[in-house]
Amino acid sequence: QQQQQQQQQLQQQWTFKYKWRPCPSCCAADDLHCREVEALVQNVLSFPNLPARIQRTLPSITADINSMASFVESMAAHFGKELTLCYIRRQPRLLNLNFDTVLDRCSSLREMLGIRDSDIPQMLRKCPQLLLVDSQTVKAAYEHIPRVVSFTPALVRGLVTKYPPVLVMSPQRLAGSVERLRQLCYTREEWTRDFEGISPGLLAYFLRDATDQLMRLEYLASTGERPEWQLREVMKPAGRSFRSKLRNFGQWEMRVKQRRAQAREAAAAAQQQAAQQAEAAAIKAELLAAEG
Secondary structure (H helix, E strand, C coil): CHHHHHHHHHHHHCCCCCCCCCCCCCCCCCCHHHHHHHHHHHHHCCCCCCCHHHHHHHHHCCCCHHHHHHHHHHHHHHHCHHHHHHHHHHCHHHHHCCHHHHHHHHHHHHHHHCCCHHHHHHHHHHCHHHHHCCHHHHHHHHHHHHHHCCCCHHHHHHHHHHCHHHHHCCHHHHHHHHHHHHHHHCCCHHHHHHHHCCCHHHHHHHHHCHHHHHHHHHHHHHHCCCCCCCHHHHHCCCHHHHHHHCCCHHHHHHHHHHHHHHHHHHHHHHHHHHHHHHHHHHHHHHHHHHHC
């Protein structure tokens, strides 16, 4: 009965042009704005309810419901319902944008990469976050790639189209990951040749999960196991397959992660202690100055 009363109240307050349809909802019964966004998703994108990730992000979205409706309608007309839902489900903050901004950023991507309009939707499917970054920042990230790895313009384009998130990685993170890869590859002659001729596809594969890939290389470099393996043979197997071929890797990885976690905790504790000592010294100096 209480739920029926809440629904009646909601109907009385409702002014949004789209009607909300009862469904298993993550919105609170009295959350009018959440139900409005759910109605937008139901009616424009033909999805039964509001994805929980969007619901959790709503408090940080500043656009009003009418602006959101205009944006989602335009996106659905341009990209289709399925892709639009995919984009905003993975990056709910897209709801803060207007459609003209999306078109401008898509146009900049197309011109920068020299690709067709029809290539853009799949790029955004891989990395909808590209729409949240201004064109100048994306261009700077694109121009930074050849400084990190010796790629021709064609190879840079190949890397970006295979792994668009490289354009939203911080320059420091990209440079650090590739430099660590280089260092480990130089521990073996075969890997050195592989690294110096690395393809955009293999580098993209590495960047998708650089932490895991570096852990594999560190293990093999430190133990000397599988000296015949090329770089591709190290990177390509799925996690379970890789561990099945190297039985000691799992335990070694666990020990390394524990040591690194302990080192991080010790560094954080030392930093906190130094801050406390500095604060105590400042208070002491202030008291001595007051006494003088």
